[in-house]
Amino acid sequence: DGGITQSPKYLFRKEGQNVTLSCEQNLNHDAMYWYRQDPGQGLRLIYYSQIVNDFQKGDIAEGYSVSREKKESFPLTVTSAQKNPTAFYLCASSIVRGGTYEQFFGPGTRLTVL
Amino acid sequence: AQSVTQLGSHVSVSEGALVLLRCNYSSSVPPYLFWYVQYPNQGLQLLLKYTTGATLVKGINGFEAEFKKSETSFHLTKPSAHMSDAAEYFCAVSEPNDKIIFGKGTRLHILP
Numbered sequence: 001d002g003g004i005t006q007s008p009k010y011l012f013r014k015e016g017q018n019v020t021l022s023c024e025q026n027l028n029h030d031a032m033y034w035y036r037q038d039p040g041q042g043l044r045l046i047y048y049s050q051i052v053n054d055f056q057k058g059d060i061a062e063g064y065s066v067s068r069e070k071k072e073s074f075p076l077t078v079t080s081a082q083k084n085p086t087a088f089y090l091c092a093s094s095i096v097r098g099g100t101y102e103q104f105f106g107p108g109t110r111l112t113v114l
Numbered sequence: 115a116q117s118v119t120q121l122g123s124h125v126s127v128s129e130g131a132l133v134l135l136r137c138n139y140s141s142s143v144p145p146y147l148f149w150y151v152q153y154p155n156q157g158l159q160l161l162l163k164y165t166t167g168a169t170l171v172k173g174i175n176g177f178e179a180e181f182k183k184s185e186t187s188f189h190l191t192k193p194s195a196h197m198s199d200a201a202e203y204f205c206a207v208s209e210p211n212d213k214i215i216f217g218k219g220t221r222l223h224i225l226p
Contacts, residue, residue: 004157031213040123042204042218043158090157094214100146100165101208105157 002027004106006091011111013078013085021076021109023091030096032074033103036060037088046089049074050096078111086113116141116207118217126223133177133192135220137205140186147188148206148214149179158204164188175199200224 004025013019025032034046045058049068063082068074074093078085088110092103121136139145146165150158162173169181175198179190188205202221208214 006157040218043216048213088155092158100163100210101212101214102146102148102160102163103158103214105150105159107157108155110155 004091004093004104006089006106006109008109009107011109013111013113015113016080018077018079019085019111021078021089021091021111023074023076023106024072025074025091025093025104025106026072027093027104028071029093029104030071031094031101032068033092033094034058034064034066034074034076035090035092037090037108043090046076085111087111116145116209116212116215118205118207118215120203120205120217120220122220123218124221124223126225127195128225129197130194133190133195133199133222135190135203135205135222137179137188137190137217138186139188139205139207141207141209143209144183146208146210147179147181148208149173149177149188149190150204150206150216151175152202152204152219154201161190161203195222195224197224197226 007022031050033048035043047066049055065077091106094103117140119138148163149161164181172178205217
């Protein structure tokens with residue numbers, strides 16, 4: 001089955017530590033996205049990538065970093081510079097050209113900073 | 115620039131009653147429009163989408179939405195609410211070859 005996987009489902013981190021969230025897709029999509037979701041704030045775009053080895057900052061990139069070394073993978077690192085990292089993180093992918101930009105989502109990772 | 119406004123961050127309806135979730139958009143060209151649903155602690159799932167053609171779009175779980183260009187609206191409806199419809203719903207817009215923009219979401223509560 002084609003889809004997007006995110007791991008782990010739940011993640012706990014001590015304050016001051018970096019942590020990496022995994023996102024893998026086998027849909028052969030060019031574009032991948034990371035969103036942060038907090039109660040009552042909808043989806044906020046952190047980073048996105050439309051092609052391998054290239055990515056752009058979204059609306060709330062400070063304190064986060066990404067890489068796109070493979071088409072299938074788009075890991076997100078939450079660094080110690082992120083002031084309030086506790087949130088639900090969603091990864092998504094989409095076709096870029098000739099499509100509707102409909103996004104397909106992974107199941108999410110809930111990060112809690114202790 | 116594209117934008118999406120969802121009216122009402124919380125909507126409550128009785129089981130069996132009509133569900134109406136409102137969405138208005140702004141776009142400089144004919145848009146693509148989407149409704150997604152999110153159940154607690156899960157990712158978003160596509161309910162339905164409008165690209166071109168028929169303006170009344172039918173989706174999964176008995177939901178439908180109508181694209182009204184004159185009103186710049188894409189409201190989501192379901193004739194009879196079920197307890198399992200309780201979730202958060204997101205309206206979204208994209209322009210051809212451009213990225214998707216999401217609304218802030220509407221949480222739907224179903225009253226027994």
